[in-house]
Amino acid sequence: MKIIKGFEKAEKLLNRQAPKSLEYKQETVVKQIINDVRLHGDKALFKMTEKFDGAKLKTLEVKSAQIKAAYKKVDAKLIDAMKLAAERIGTFHQAQKERALQTYTHGKTGWVVRPLERVGVYAPGGTASYPSTVLMTAIPAKVAGVKEVILVTPPGKDGKISPAILIAADIAGVNRIFSIGGAQAIAALAFGTESVPRVDKICGPGNIYVFLAKKLVYGVVGIDGLQGPSEVVVIADETANPDYCASDLLAQAEHGGLSSAILITDSQSLADKMTQAVEEQLKNLSRQAIIKESLANNGVIVVVKNMEEAIELTNLYAPEHVLLLVKPGTAYDEQIVNAGCIIYGQQATVAMSDYVSGPSHTLPTEGTARFSSPLNVLDFLKLTNVSSVGDALINLAGAAASTIARTEGLDAHAQAIELRMKNARKK
Numbered sequence: 001m002k003i004i005k006g007f008e009k010a011e012k013l014l015n016r017q018a019p020k021s022l023e024y025k026q027e028t029v030v031k032q033i034i035n036d037v038r039l040h041g042d043k044a045l046f047k048m049t050e051k052f053d054g055a056k057l058k059t060l061e062v063k064s065a066q067i068k069a070a071y072k073k074v075d076a077k078l079i080d081a082m083k084l085a086a087e088r089i090g091t092f093h094q095a096q097k098e099r100a101l102q103t104y105t106h107g108k109t110g111w112v113v114r115p116l117e118r119v120g121v122y123a124p125g126g127t128a129s130y131p132s133t134v135l136m137t138a139i140p141a142k143v144a145g146v147k148e149v150i151l152v153t154p155p156g157k158d159g160k161i162s163p164a165i166l167i168a169a170d171i172a173g174v175n176r177i178f179s180i181g182g183a184q185a186i187a188a189l190a191f192g193t194e195s196v197p198r199v200d201k202i203c204g205p206g207n208i209y210v211f212l213a214k215k216l217v218y219g220v221v222g223i224d225g226l227q228g229p230s231e232v233v234v235i236a237d238e239t240a241n242p243d244y245c246a247s248d249l250l251a252q253a254e255h256g257g258l259s260s261a262i263l264i265t266d267s268q269s270l271a272d273k274m275t276q277a278v279e280e281q282l283k284n285l286s287r288q289a290i291i292k293e294s295l296a297n298n299g300v301i302v303v304v305k306n307m308e309e310a311i312e313l314t315n316l317y318a319p320e321h322v323l324l325l326v327k328p329g330t331a332y333d334e335q336i337v338n339a340g341c342i343i344y345g346q347q348a349t350v351a352m353s354d355y356v357s358g359p360s361h362t363l364p365t366e367g368t369a370r371f372s373s374p375l376n377v378l379d380f381l382k383l384t385n386v387s388s389v390g391d392a393l394i395n396l397a398g399a400a401a402s403t404i405a406r407t408e409g410l411d412a413h414a415q416a417i418e419l420r421m422k423n424a425r426k427k
Contacts, residue, residue: 001249001261001278001299003271007309010264010302014317016367030212034187041193048184054157055179060195062161062177067170070163079167085356086135086171092358093143097377108388115145116380118197120189120221121174122204123165125153125181131168136360137204137375138172144380149174150199152189154181182206186213190221203375205362224375228365229258231320232350233339235310235332238267240325244349245270246277248323251351253294254287260298260319264310271303311335318369321350340364340374391424398424 004010036044042060050056071079104110121137124130138149151174155161161179169177178196180188186206192198201222202214214223232252236245249261265271278295282288304310311332314322318338325348326332333342340363343353354361362375398421405413 001263001274001295001301003301003303005303007304007313010304010313011316013300014262014302014313016317024208024212026208027212027216030183030209030216033183033209034190034213034216037184037187037193038191041188042195045180045184045188045193045196048182049155049180052182052184053154055155055159057155057159057179060178060180062166062179066161067166067177070166070170073163074167078164081356082131082135082164082168082171085132086139088356088358089135089139089360090143093140093360093377097143100376100378101381101383105386108386108390110386112384112386113381114384115147116141116200116222116382117146118148118150118199119146119380120150120152120199120202122181122185122189122202122206122210123151123153124206124210125155125162125165129153129162129165131162131164132355132361133204134165134168134174135172136362138169138174140360140375140377141203141380142173144377146380148176148197150189150197151177152180152185152196153177154185155179181210183209183213186210186217190217201380203362203379224362224379225364225368225372226366227362229260230255231260231365232262232323233314233317233319233321234261234263234323234325235307235314236263236265236267236270236325237307237327237330238270239327240265240267240270242270242273242277243281244325246274246281248350249274249295249299250278250281250285250291251349252321253291253299254285255290255294257290257293257297259294261295262298262300262302262317262319264302264304264313266304266306266310268303271301274301307332314339318364318367320363320365320369321353323348323350338370340369389420394420394424 004013045060046057101113103113119141123133141149151169153161153165186202188196189199189202199221203224205227211226215226230252232248234245234248245263249263252261253259282291285291314336315338320340322336322339322342324332324344328346333344336342341353341359343350360375364372398417402414402417
């Protein structure tokens with residue numbers, strides 16, 4: 001990992017607020033996929049699943065018998081672990097729901113809070129499966145009151161979905177599961193096909209094709225956000241355990257070659273120990289090639305004068321995760337305003353929040369934590385404004401409304417108001 005010394009050099013490296021190119025070479029292909037699914041429905045899905053996933057399917061939807069059979073194929077310890085995670089995720093989001101938006105009216109004017117009717121959840125699959133993503137995405141939706149949650153996930157070449165994914169979906173209360181992935185799955189959820197129902201919102205991370213498909217169908221449906229490669233900024237002082245720092249940098253790097261693993265410290269001594277700590281732990285890891293690529297691309301150790309500089313750089317970078325490995329009792333978390341998730345404590349590690357802490361691990365990336373939030377129950381709720389208009393309001397504010405309407409040249413608006421003003425005066 002390269003070491004950068006000084007705030008000014010680090011600021012140039014970590015400042016990503018300047019807009020990058022919004023064009024992607026894969027976008028033309030994704031547009032074609034979306035259009036094909038929109039026009040040809042299931043036929044296109046079967047064709048693309050065979051082409052991209054190597055699986056020749058007879059049916060797209062997973063049957064309940066397959067879900068029941070999955071329980072016999074998965075170790076009981078994993079099932080228990082997923083149930084524990086589900087309980088904690090549900091408890092966290094139930095508390096969030098109770099303290100979030102509530103229906104309110106005052107003087108017959110206010111708002112009504114309603115859950116979305118149907119939501120689509122995307123879970124990466126194929127060569128690797130992530131049952132935790134199913135739990136972290138579907139459970140907040142169910143807690144919010146979404147009636148129907150649809151899961152899409154790519155099959156393996158044998159045409160089957162990972163048993164762990166199926167069990168996670170069952171535990172989370174997913175209503176229907178389809179063996180489709182990639183941009184074609186996003187298109188199916190957005191427009192609907194003969195088999196796949198159209199949804200109101202699509203959630204969940206995926207590769208560049210999923211990312212672009214979500215971007216292109218936004219407006220036809222809602223999306224939770226555009227999640228990019230995983231990121232962590234570890235803020236550490238002289239009290240930090242070098243092995244703890246290294247373990248979290250490696251954990252983030254194993255997500256993929258584009259993941260970012262950044263350590264910011266005011267301790268030169270800690271920075272000097274990091275190379276050895278990383279190399280020692282790397283020896284025993286199965287995804288060494290991916291980790292090495294990630295660290296070569298986006299692995300950085302930044303040495304600054306003090307914690308104030310570390311926090312300023314972190315807020316500038318606005319990372320997905322911030323891990324605080326600092327002196328106990330230090331309240332830096334209150335000063336960090338741009339982050340998807342802040343993890344702190346004597347045994348703090350991002351990995352716990354990825355699975356069992358409770359908050360969803362679907363988080364804003366690529367600096368979008370400056371203006372967006374982690375996936376939460378509010379993503380699955382919508383507001384409808386309500387307003388009662390009677391004689392009292394017409395007499396009080398009708399003339400003002402009419403004046404504004406005529407100023408804007410909207411005579412029909414003014415006329416609609418003035419007709420009611422006349423009737424209100426007669427009473």
